[in-house]
Amino acid sequence: MIKFTLYFTSVLLSFIDQSQMNGWCFMEDVFVNITPICDPNEDTINNDPADISNDNTVNNSEDLLCHICQQETNSVTISPCGHIVGNYCANKFSRGDVDCPFCIRKIENFENLFSLTDHEFEKRSPYRLRVLTENETNNLKSKIQNGMTDEEFMARFWYLRRCQEPDRSLLLNIRSHIITLDDRIYIAELKGKLLSGEISEIDVYKNHFKQELNNIEYVMLYLFYTEFQNPYKEYEFKVRNNYLDFIYT
Incomplete structure (x- = not known):
């Protein structure tokens, strides 16, 4: 029954996603330019x-x-x-x-x-949780100043591990199935605090990264991992469950 529910939900998400892509073609796509924030050359953990x-x-x-x-x-x-x-x-x-x-x-x-x-x-993974370097922090602030969408903000801090980048489908699913008006109001506050230096990105990450996922969130991430981490989907979820134990600064 659980497998059927997940399958049905994944099919539903897929159809909705396709209809969004087809139906919004006349609108400006705010999810086209997803540029990386984290720079592997800036990694301060394993320089050796x-x-x-x-x-x-x-x-x-x-x-x-x-x-x-x-x-x-x-x-x-x-x-x-x-x-x-x-x-x-x-x-x-x-x-x-x-x-x-x-x-x-x-x-x-x-x-x-x-x-x-x-x-x-x-x-030893390049995708571990770490504090952004000064250049990466500037990249983050620049993206926020230049209009980082609420969906991308949520994807980065709620669902994806450090250095993983969202894709258009993930952001569309967050827009359609996850994010609420209250979330948008709260995210606006967090963006302001990040820009002012009142809080750090690691504080946002540690306080908002979701370890417990509902069915919709699970399927959404399953589809994301299917595209980018196909052989390791189950391991990706396993790591998510205890990811906040891996904090290296």
């Missing part, structure tokens, strides 16, 4: 690539960087194809039903894998 590497390296590849992330040493051999990747990327592949990214062959085992706990995996 060794921070996400491990000492369990393979002798004949210890001088080669992982071809996936280019940040850690190749150390894990994918079998049976024999391709080698870094330990973090191997852990990511092991958490989803994915094929070898190099030859698209089914992965049966990971040789020399150093398994990371959920906490360790999230700590």
